[in-house]
Amino acid sequence: MNTGLIFCFFGALSFGMLGCASKFAERRRCQASVLVVFLCGWAMLVMLARSAVLPAPLAFPLKGVAVAAVCGVCAAVAYYAFQYSIGFGKVSIGWLMMNISSAIPAIVSLFVYDENLTRLKVIALVLVLVALYLIFRGRRAEEKAEASADVGEKRTRWYLLMVIVLATNGMSAYGLKVIAGWGLPETARFQYLACWYAAGFLAIGVPMALQGVRPALREVGWSTTMAALSLGGQLAMAVALKLGVPGHIVFPVAIGGSTFFVILGGRLFFGERMNHLTAGGVASGLVAIVLLSVS
Numbered sequence: 001m002n003t004g005l006i007f008c009f010f011g012a013l014s015f016g017m018l019g020c021a022s023k024f025a026e027r028r029r030c031q032a033s034v035l036v037v038f039l040c041g042w043a044m045l046v047m048l049a050r051s052a053v054l055p056a057p058l059a060f061p062l063k064g065v066a067v068a069a070v071c072g073v074c075a076a077v078a079y080y081a082f083q084y085s086i087g088f089g090k091v092s093i094g095w096l097m098m099n100i101s102s103a104i105p106a107i108v109s110l111f112v113y114d115e116n117l118t119r120l121k122v123i124a125l126v127l128v129l130v131a132l133y134l135i136f137r138g139r140r141a142e143e144k145a146e147a148s149a150d151v152g153e154k155r156t157r158w159y160l161l162m163v164i165v166l167a168t169n170g171m172s173a174y175g176l177k178v179i180a181g182w183g184l185p186e187t188a189r190f191q192y193l194a195c196w197y198a199a200g201f202l203a204i205g206v207p208m209a210l211q212g213v214r215p216a217l218r219e220v221g222w223s224t225t226m227a228a229l230s231l232g233g234q235l236a237m238a239v240a241l242k243l244g245v246p247g248h249i250v251f252p253v254a255i256g257g258s259t260f261f262v263i264l265g266g267r268l269f270f271g272e273r274m275n276h277l278t279a280g281g282v283a284s285g286l287v288a289i290v291l292l293s294v295s
Contacts, residue, residue, distance in 0.1 A: 004243035012258045014230075014258075018233065022083055023265075024222070030216070030218060032087075036080045040201040041227075043197045044201055046231060047190055047194035048194045051190045068193075068199060072196035075173075078101075078168040078172055079200075082097070092266035092282065093135060093278070095263075096285045100131060100285045100292075101165060101166045102292045108174065125288075127285070134281030138281055141275055240254075252293040256289045259285075
């Protein structure tokens with residue numbers, strides 16, 4: 001169990017470093033579209049290589065491909081919106097929104113799978129609403145202190161991006177729950193993720209190619225680092241589960257811990273300060289993430 005918990009910590013650290021790497025890349029003027037395309041591309045190659053060694057690498061149902069495509073596009077759009085938003089918003093808030101979006105599939109599952117609305121879920125969903133309210137109020141309070149002429153335009157753009165992150169990132173992981181309900185073998189997840197990353201790659205890559213965007217060497221380097229951190233976090237969580245750590249421990253530690261690391265990194269590396277409203281929203285969001293992961 002102790003070894004498994006160590007891997008939980010590594011998962012949290014890896015995902016947290018992913019969030020901070022996104023901000024470092026933005027500071028070096030890396031294009032959001034290039035970062036997302038290469039992140040999806042590297043991860044897709046890894047999943048294809050893993051799928052190739054399976055006994056029947058092409059034995060994946062077409063309905064699974066369709067679900068993976070929809071969810072993969074959602075994931076790519078969500079990460080693009082997050083990456084774009086941190087150019088004029090806090091990375092800590094953007095990352096919190098990425099993780100708090102798990103409330104969306106939790107709500108959908110109540111209707112699709114007739115899951116019980118437990119007391120824990122009710123508390124978590126209420127905390128999500130509280131977090132969103134305080135964070136958006138905190139953003140307004142920060143804007144009042146700014147003298148920028150385009151503050152209204154930035155506010156509208158940031159609000160829109162956060163709504164996109166909440167809607168798309170929440171549903172991007174829902175496909176795993178769908179295919180799990182079909183009773184497919186455990187190895188099917190590699191084929192699923194290969195399709196998932198491929199869909200994200202095409203969703204951002206095709207428009208990028210049509211616009212004639214050319215990747216710079218620094219963007220390739222940062223996206224490679226981000227892909228390694230993303231896969232490292234997933235691998236650490238998988239090892240922790242395999243070592244017998246219950247899911248209700250692995251997911252809160254990895255997801256909640258990564259959010260804490262990004263908030264800490266935002267303060268130490270990027271000088272992000274929060275007013276009382278925003279800090280209260282972040283605290284509520286952290287608790288909500290843990291409760292949603294547990295439930």
